[in-house]
Amino acid sequence: MASENPDREHAVAFTLNGEAVRARVPARMHLGDLLRGTFGLTGVHLGCEHGVCGACTILVDGRAVRACLMLGVQADGAVIETVEGLTESGLIRDLQDAFHARNALQCGYCTPGMLVTAAELLADEAAASSREEIRAAISGNYCRCTGYHAIVDAIATTAEARRDARREAVE
Amino acid sequence: MKAPDFAYARPASLDAALALLAEHGEEAAPLAGGQSLVTALNMRLAAPRLLVDLNAIPGLAGVSEEGSIVRIGAMTRHRDVGTAAIVRERLPLFAAALPHIAHPAIRNRGTIGGSVALADPATEWPACCLAAGATIVVLGREGERRIAAGDFFLGLYATALRPGEIVTAIEVPVPGQDAVWGFDELARRHGDYALVGLAATGRRAGGGLADLRLAFFGVADRPVLARDAAAAVEAGDIAGAQAALAGELDPPDDPATRAATRLHLARVLLGRVAGRLRGDTVTEGGRNGV
Incomplete structure (x- = not known):
C-alpha cells in the first residue's frame, strides 16, 4: 500500500482490467507511464502529457480520467480500466463497430481516448446525447485527422442504438 | 515531459498531513486533484521535494446544507460540486458554472479546494465564491481560519493561505427567495480557460435589482468585483455599466488577445448577463448589447 510516510518509491495494489495487480512505482512516474511501461498497456496513448490532448484517457473507478495527470502511486486501491480491458469485456463493441463503420479514425492515435471518453458518456443512461452534447463531451479529446464529424456520427449512432435496445427491452 | 524527482506521502488524517507540511515547509506541496499541479510537474514548472496527497483523508469531500449555508468539502471533485442535488437546488450559480470548467475527464478529478487554493485568475470557482460571498x-x-472570498484572492496564484495551511471547505450562504444569479463566459473553444467570464448574484427589489455583485474573471490578476458597473445596472443603466468597466478591470494583454479585446468582451458579457438578470427578452443597446 502507498505509504503514509514520504518515500521516492511506493508499493501499490489495484485492479487493472479486472485483475488484481501489484507493482513498485517511483513517485514521479505518472499513471500513463506505469500502465504502458510496467503493464504493457500501450493503448494508453501519450500525446501532450499535460492534460490537453485526451489521448491517455482511462477509467478510474468508472470515471474518465487523464492517465498523465494522475501519479502511478495514486492507482493504489483503485479500479482501473483501459481501452484494452473495455475491448476484452465487449462493453464497447458496438461503439468500436460504429467507429469502424463511420470511418471515425484515420491515424488512430486519439482513438483509445475517444472511445473511453465516449464509453463514460454512453454509460450514463440519463445523459442526453444530442450532437451538441457529444461535442461538449469530447471537447477535451483532440483529433487531427477526421475533423470530428465522423466521431460524433459514431457516438450518436451508438447512443441511438442503445436507446432503442433499452426501449425494446422494456416493451 | 516527465516530472522531476520527488517523494510522495499519502497521509490518512488531516493531522498527519499538516504535520508533514509543517515539517517540510516550502519543499512540500499539497496534492489535491492534481489537474494543474501534475501538469506543472510534467512541464517542470514546479519542483517540490515532497507531495502530500490529500486524497486519502476522510471527511474532506462532500456537500451538505447546514442552516443558512451550503458547505462544500475542499476535496469535492468539480463534477460532484456541480451535480450535487443541494447545489443544483440552492446554488444554481455553481451548477451553471460546471460545464465551463475544462472537460469531463478534468472535472472528474479536479477539486474545488484545489482550484480555490491555486487561484488561477481565469478559472470559474474563485469568481463564483466571490460573487456568492463565500467563506474559505x-x-x-x-488552527482554523475563516476568510471571506473577497479577502482570500490576493493576486496571480496568490492567496491569503499561510505556509502549511490547506483549504478544507468552502461555505456559501444560501440565497434568499428573491435572489437572482447569472453566469456566462467566453472561451476560444469549449472548456478552454476563459477569455472573460462573469459570475453574478443579486436580488429583485421593487421593479429592479439590488445587492448586485458582478465577479469578472480572466480580466485581472484575480477575480474582480465591478462595483461601479453593478451600481449602474441597479440604476437601470446598462450602457453606463458597460462604460464603467474600463475603470474597474485590468485585462492582461497577450499576443493572442489584446487587453482592449478582453475589455470589449467583458462589456458584451455584462450586456448579456445583466439583461438576463433583469428578465429582459430583448438585449438593449445594439448588437451584443454594446
Whole structure:
C-alpha cells in the first residue's frame, strides 16, 4: 500500500482490467507511464502529457480520467480500466463497430481516448446525447485527422442504438 | 515531459498531513486533484521535494446544507460540486458554472479546494465564491481560519493561505427567495480557460435589482468585483455599466488577445448577463448589447 510516510518509491495494489495487480512505482512516474511501461498497456496513448490532448484517457473507478495527470502511486486501491480491458469485456463493441463503420479514425492515435471518453458518456443512461452534447463531451479529446464529424456520427449512432435496445427491452 | 524527482506521502488524517507540511515547509506541496499541479510537474514548472496527497483523508469531500449555508468539502471533485442535488437546488450559480470548467475527464478529478487554493485568475470557482460571498475555511497547525472570498484572492496564484495551511471547505450562504444569479463566459473553444467570464448574484427589489455583485474573471490578476458597473445596472443603466468597466478591470494583454479585446468582451458579457438578470427578452443597446 502507498505509504503514509514520504518515500521516492511506493508499493501499490489495484485492479487493472479486472485483475488484481501489484507493482513498485517511483513517485514521479505518472499513471500513463506505469500502465504502458510496467503493464504493457500501450493503448494508453501519450500525446501532450499535460492534460490537453485526451489521448491517455482511462477509467478510474468508472470515471474518465487523464492517465498523465494522475501519479502511478495514486492507482493504489483503485479500479482501473483501459481501452484494452473495455475491448476484452465487449462493453464497447458496438461503439468500436460504429467507429469502424463511420470511418471515425484515420491515424488512430486519439482513438483509445475517444472511445473511453465516449464509453463514460454512453454509460450514463440519463445523459442526453444530442450532437451538441457529444461535442461538449469530447471537447477535451483532440483529433487531427477526421475533423470530428465522423466521431460524433459514431457516438450518436451508438447512443441511438442503445436507446432503442433499452426501449425494446422494456416493451 | 516527465516530472522531476520527488517523494510522495499519502497521509490518512488531516493531522498527519499538516504535520508533514509543517515539517517540510516550502519543499512540500499539497496534492489535491492534481489537474494543474501534475501538469506543472510534467512541464517542470514546479519542483517540490515532497507531495502530500490529500486524497486519502476522510471527511474532506462532500456537500451538505447546514442552516443558512451550503458547505462544500475542499476535496469535492468539480463534477460532484456541480451535480450535487443541494447545489443544483440552492446554488444554481455553481451548477451553471460546471460545464465551463475544462472537460469531463478534468472535472472528474479536479477539486474545488484545489482550484480555490491555486487561484488561477481565469478559472470559474474563485469568481463564483466571490460573487456568492463565500467563506474559505482553511486549517493549519495553528488552527482554523475563516476568510471571506473577497479577502482570500490576493493576486496571480496568490492567496491569503499561510505556509502549511490547506483549504478544507468552502461555505456559501444560501440565497434568499428573491435572489437572482447569472453566469456566462467566453472561451476560444469549449472548456478552454476563459477569455472573460462573469459570475453574478443579486436580488429583485421593487421593479429592479439590488445587492448586485458582478465577479469578472480572466480580466485581472484575480477575480474582480465591478462595483461601479453593478451600481449602474441597479440604476437601470446598462450602457453606463458597460462604460464603467474600463475603470474597474485590468485585462492582461497577450499576443493572442489584446487587453482592449478582453475589455470589449467583458462589456458584451455584462450586456448579456445583466439583461438576463433583469428578465429582459430583448438585449438593449445594439448588437451584443454594446
